Amino acid sequence: MNEGYLEILNSISSSKPTPGGGSVAALTLAHGHSLSVMVSRLTVKNDKWIDGHSLASSIINQSEDNIAKCITLANNDSSAFDGVMAAYRLPKDEEGSNARSIAIRKATIEAAEAPLETMKFSVEFMHTLSKLAKDCNANALTDLASAAELGLSACRMAEFNVRINIDHLSGDDIDALQTASQNLLTECNHIMSEITKLYTNRLGW
Numbered sequence: 001m002n003e004g005y006l007e008i009l010n011s012i013s014s015s016k017p018t019p020g021g022g023s024v025a026a027l028t029l030a031h032g033h034s035l036s037v038m039v040s041r042l043t044v045k046n047d048k049w050i051d052g053h054s055l056a057s058s059i060i061n062q063s064e065d066n067i068a069k070c071i072t073l074a075n076n077d078s079s080a081f082d083g084v085m086a087a088y089r090l091p092k093d094e095e096g097s098n099a100r101s102i103a104i105r106k107a108t109i110e111a112a113e114a115p116l117e118t119m120k121f122s123v124e125f126m127h128t129l130s131k132l133a134k135d136c137n138a139n140a141l142t143d144l145a146s147a148a149e150l151g152l153s154a155c156r157m158a159e160f161n162v163r164i165n166i167d168h169l170s171g172d173d174i175d176a177l178q179t180a181s182q183n184l185l186t187e188c189n190h191i192m193s194e195i196t197k198l199y200t201n202r203l204g205w
Contacts, residue, residue, distance in 0.1 A: 018086070022077035022115040025157035029122055030070035032150030036129060037063040039147065043132075052135030059128065066125075073118045077161070080114040083107040084165075093141040105169065112165035112177050115158035119184040122155035126191040133198040141199045148195045155188040 008027070012019055019027075040056035049056075087107040090100040129148050136144055156163045162181040166174050199205075 005147050005182065018078035018081050019064065019074060019155055020078070020081065020161075022081070022111075022161035023074040025115060025122075025154045025161065026070050026074035026077060026118045028054065028150050029073070029118060029125065029154035030067050032125060032147045032154065032187070033063065033066045033070060035143050035147035035150065036125070039136050039144045040139045042137040043135075047052065049135060049137045052137070055128075055132055057166070059132065066187070068081065069121065071105040071128070072190065073114070077111075077118070080107070080111040083110050096144060108165050108169065109173065112162045115161035115165075116177065116181055116184075118158040119155050119162070119181060122151050122158065123146050123184050125151045126155075126188055126195070129200070130191050133195050133202075138202055141203055145195070145199050148192055152188055152192045155185055159185045 012024060036059055041057040042060040043052045044060070083105070084107040087100070087103040090103055092101045126148065129144060129151065133144055133148075159181050162177060162195070166177055
């Protein structure tokens with residue numbers, strides 16, 4: 001544990017609204033990616049797991065970009081919520097004007113789209129783990145399982161933030177956001193079931 005990590009935790013635990021649940025979802029996904037890299041490194045170290053070397057090497061090579069993307073998603077979520085707060089601070093609409101209302105709606109939709117991107121990246125991550133689970137180092141299967149739980153949690157947490165932002169809005173664009181988030185969560189749950197079968201079978205559990 002270092003001061004930088006504690007600084008992030010203290011920032012999350014403060015009374016400020018950002019970083020909040022959406023940002024934490026993306027940071028959770030970053031932890032999942034880090035664990036998957038560890039599993040991959042343990043896999044490529046041993047020729048016993050040669051069938052998993054190609055995918056494991058790819059995960060290692062892409063690790064910096066993937067973790068950086070998670071950090072970007074976390075920052076984007078915080079920025080999007082700051083945009084909502086800024087919209088609410090605009091002068092109230094005068095007669096014949098709905099500029100503030102339009103700005104609030106636009107910012108709120110953007111605040112829902114940010115965690116939706118985290119959901120998409122979570123599902124992508126889970127698909128990778130599903131492939132890795134077949135041929136990774138068997139001694140690291142519980143670490144892979146933990147990475148999958150983090151990926152699923154990140155997706156669920158992000159879905160909460162999509163839902164709360166669109167909860168009081170309506171329209172075709174809102175319906176599309178709701179459908180997309182529900183489909184992504186369903187897909188993520190399905191992949192988790194596949195991963196669970198793979199690692200429990202390999203471990204004999």
